[in-house]
Amino acid sequence: MExxxxxxVGPVLAWYDAHARDLPWRRxxxxxxxxxxxxxMLQQTPVSRxxxxxxxxxxxxxxxxxxxxxxxxxxVRAWGRLGYPRRxxxxxxxxxxxxxxxxxxxxxxxxxxxxLPGVGDYTAAAVAAFAHGRRHAVLDTNVRRVLARAVSGVExxxxxxxxxxxxxxxxxxxxxxxxxxxxxxxxxxLGALVCTADRPRCGxxxxxPACAWNTxxxxxxxxxxxxxxxxxxxxxxxxxxxxxVLRDAAGAVPESRLATAWDDEVxxxxxxxxxxxxxxxxxxxxxIALP
DNA sequence: CATGCGTGGGC
DNA sequence: TGCCCAAGCAT
Numbered sequence: 001m002e003x004x005x006x007x008x009v010g011p012v013l014a015w016y017d018a019h020a021r022d023l024p025w026r027r028x029x030x031x032x033x034x035x036x037x038x039x040x041m042l043q044q045t046p047v048s049r050x051x052x053x054x055x056x057x058x059x060x061x062x063x064x065x066x067x068x069x070x071x072x073x074x075x076v077r078a079w080g081r082l083g084y085p086r087r088x089x090x091x092x093x094x095x096x097x098x099x100x101x102x103x104x105x106x107x108x109x110x111x112x113x114x115x116l117p118g119v120g121d122y123t124a125a126a127v128a129a130f131a132h133g134r135r136h137a138v139l140d141t142n143v144r145r146v147l148a149r150a151v152s153g154v155e156x157x158x159x160x161x162x163x164x165x166x167x168x169x170x171x172x173x174x175x176x177x178x179x180x181x182x183x184x185x186x187x188x189x190l191g192a193l194v195c196t197a198d199r200p201r202c203g204x205x206x207x208x209p210a211c212a213w214n215t216x217x218x219x220x221x222x223x224x225x226x227x228x229x230x231x232x233x234x235x236x237x238x239x240x241x242x243x244x245v246l247r248d249a250a251g252a253v254p255e256s257r258l259a260t261a262w263d264d265e266v267x268x269x270x271x272x273x274x275x276x277x278x279x280x281x282x283x284x285x286x287x288i289a290l291p
Numbered sequence: 292c293a294t295g296c297g298t299g300g301g302c
Numbered sequence: 303t304g305c306c307c308a309a310g311c312a313t
Binding site: 039041042117120126140141143188229 | 305306307311
């Protein structure tokens with residue numbers, strides 16, 4: 001019952017055993033909560049920036065109930081400059097749901113995890129596998145890129161996850177649940193350290209000749225161009241500036257003070273309203289504050 | 292299903 | 303120097 005690329009698993013597991021980074025949320029002593037927090041923080045944010053915030057977060061809130069006991073604004077403040085602060089709000093919401101619906105314990109079932117705010121397919125599978133040893137295919141951007149290259153022979157995966165990708169991931173997933181979980185983290189690590197988006201280190205890749213893309217001579221990507229993400233001058237940047245003022249203030253700030261953070265008044269007002277609508281800020285008698 | 296949502300580092 | 307990204311999610 002061979003599938004294309006089935007020769008990947010052994011070499012990747014051996015490589016991971018020798019090259020895995022020692023990350024706090026991967027240690028045997030790490031709680032499921034530590035894993036969940038790391039997965040929220042790692043959504044679109046590099047490991048190096050997550051490390052210090054994750055450490056401080058777990059020290060302050062060792063359990064979901066500890067976080068749920070505080071106002072959501074404290075989560076937004078502690079999130080600091082990790083970016084996409086709605087994740088902080090959702091993590092607080094997840095902690096509250098875990099306390100109220102799961103007796104304070106991070107659930108192990110995919111469906112229960114998936115129902116938490118801020119938890120999509122990837123995070124639910126990752127927490128089920130990495131925190132609880134469940135057998136789930138974990139399809140993140142790293143895994144998708146590795147499989148696109150090694151199995152499909154193309155440089156980059158499709159824009160969104162396809163049925164074909166899921167079938168490949170399922171076919172490769174080892175039958176033994178703990179081994180499946182290790183395989184998943186191992187192939188992610190390979191994508192993060194070796195099979196990178198740009199300048200992949202094929203010379204030191206354990207997959208070697210089993211990689212269809214490398215064997216084919218690493219043909220250039222010929223799919224649709226990926227959209228470039230602009231930032232300067234966007235509402236995202238404006239919202240970030242406004243929220244930074246709120247984070248750095250002890251309490252509410254007068255709305256006039258937000259003007260110092262962004263010149264364009266029309267855009268500034270629009271962004272403030274969107275922050276209020278998102279629940280990242282609230283109006284009080286004294287001005288604008290974190291929730 | 293395409294789009295909006297932060298931030299800082301590497302080349 | 304700009305440009306491109308880095309363990310996604312919700313709508």
